Amino acid sequence: MKIVIIGNSATAVGAVEAIREYNQTAQVLVISEEPHSIYSRPMLSHYLAGEIDRARLAYRRADFYTRHNVQPILNSRVTAIDPEAHTVHTQDGASYPYDKLLISTGGVPIVPPIEGIDTGGVFSFSRLDDVNRILEHIQARPTWNAVVIGGGMIGMKATDALMRRGIRVTMVELAPRILNTALDEIGSGIMTRLLTGAGVEVCANNTVTAIHSQQGYVSSVTLRDGREIPCDLLVFGIGVRPNADLAKEAGLEVNRGVVVDGYMRTSHPDIYAAGDVAEAYDLVVDMNRTVAIWPNAYRQGATAGGHMVGVHREDPGGVAMNTVEACGIAAMSIGDGAASEEEYQVLFELNERQPYYKRLVLKDGRLVGAILVGNVNRAGIYTGLIRNKIDVSKCDRALLSEHLGLLSLPDQYRKHIVTGFGIEV
């Protein structure tokens, strides 16, 4: 059997590891547009911050491909998939036959068309090459002021990293507040004040309308409200959209992302899609949607890889979640943590000074979301309650405790965790 994987990140690794757990004979090819061997995209902010060196970006050991008997074809862009002929074609004119294909092409950074964008010092923040270019720019030219477009998770990570380099950052966000999908107003307010206190200018409800340059490099931007912000670096950290063009052109069913079933199969039986490009099941909203996060990418890859070699284990579905840090204070958003009080039962505990904030969202006595700022100890307990849809109506107050533990949980569920996974919930 011939398996071809397009993409070389978490999804591909998840697929390869699952394939080799059950099958040693299939021929596996990983085709990647990037020239680099497997590295960790979410670690790029740590790399940009100067916290880790290039070597530590490696997500798996250097011998990953050989140990898993995988042939990597790097620096090679797939230009077309022919589902009838079971072949993929690459830019350099080569074509590769497959029996099973995995599309894990991830996302492409969203870069809105802005007047003056084609100048030096303007970068997206998605791939290693982007970050290398930012680092080269910082080293070659004195960089004091940066503008980061996007106040979501990506923009936040870029901002935090640049601050650690001693660069003053102005953050521009289109929505009325930063981190608006992950956090509610209170959580977002805490993070905003932390950033502002550290010298970041947060311009919410705003956008960059023009980019100005001097001698080929960005010198300032004009905001929608008319202000002009001087800067010598501009980073797009808006986020990504599914990189689904290949799938679309191959005639697969695509909404926002590539539509997949519980085994990550697309509308074509021999083609799978997983990771940021896929529109897979989300168990909190109880529907398929694209959620570009690392754990989903890995698990979906493993589900697809397993299915290819005959292990038919349905994906239980994802939970949207992420974690971000500003000035050393961690914030987490799990599931539908920012849902409004009007539709759901909301419990919260707030101490702005620490800061400490916990917000739990319940629906019909079951946890559907959580936000944590400051103290993130044992946060996964919430994730477990959400995933397992445990009735917590009798212990909801205990769940808010700063000293959350398994003792805060319903007896049966605690016994399930403590005594062993053999005990049913």
Add this chain to the structure above:
Amino acid sequence: MKRIVIHEEYCIGCRLCEVHCLVQHSSSRDIIKAFKVEQPRVMPRVMVEESGPLSFALQCRQCPEPSCLEACISGAMHRDEETGAIVCDEERCVGCWMCIMVCPTGSIQQNLSGTRIASKCDLCYGAETPACVANCPNEALTYEEI
């Protein structure tokens, strides 16, 4: 693979498991130095939860399909090839807390005293009996093939 089994009905909350775990994971292996002197601070990877008469010692449950492993962005969290245990390579961990966000048992902890790392049970790296089990006076922890 052998796993640690928790018997909450036998636990008396003496926390000897925490003490011995900490010493086991210190570089001096000396109880006084481990508690008082060593930097970065040594943390026990087992935690006793207690409320009234009920108590138990909790450490990583070694899930068959570990969420921490799929969520780890650095590749630090991995299955040890020799022992089969899920362990965190502290040299590679960057302290992003993704594992803490997904662990349903809440048994991974932040260690912020040196470089930030996720601290978890490693089953004492292939030891015949992990320190917490060996030193539990009440057999509230046992090490069994499951």
